[in-house]
Amino acid sequence: MIQAYQYNHQNELVRPIEVFERDDEGNYVIPDQCTTIAPPNNPSFYKAAFDVEKQHWYESATQEYIDSLKPAPLPPNDLELLKKQNAWLTKQLTQLLAMQKGGNPE
Structure with a gap:
């Protein structure tokens, strides 16, 4: 028995198969x-x-198809939201304190 790989009419891999049959000379x-x-x-x-002529496998998927398989990014979790809010509030507080002291808010 040997392993072979079946491909469809577009030459895309279908599945591996096992080959048992031999000819009169013993070749699979x-x-x-x-x-x-x-x-x-x-x-x-x-x-x-x-590729039947070159006798090698190649990638036939388009970049659009590959990108469609990637999962969408997860929304930020509660901790990430709190970190962003804290950073924003810290910036606002720093600007407010700078304005009170007569400095540049940036």
């Missing part, structure tokens, strides 16, 4: 739209596709 019979060339593990691809 690789099905159509399959290759024994493993897609690279590192770096991993978002949408691996196989």
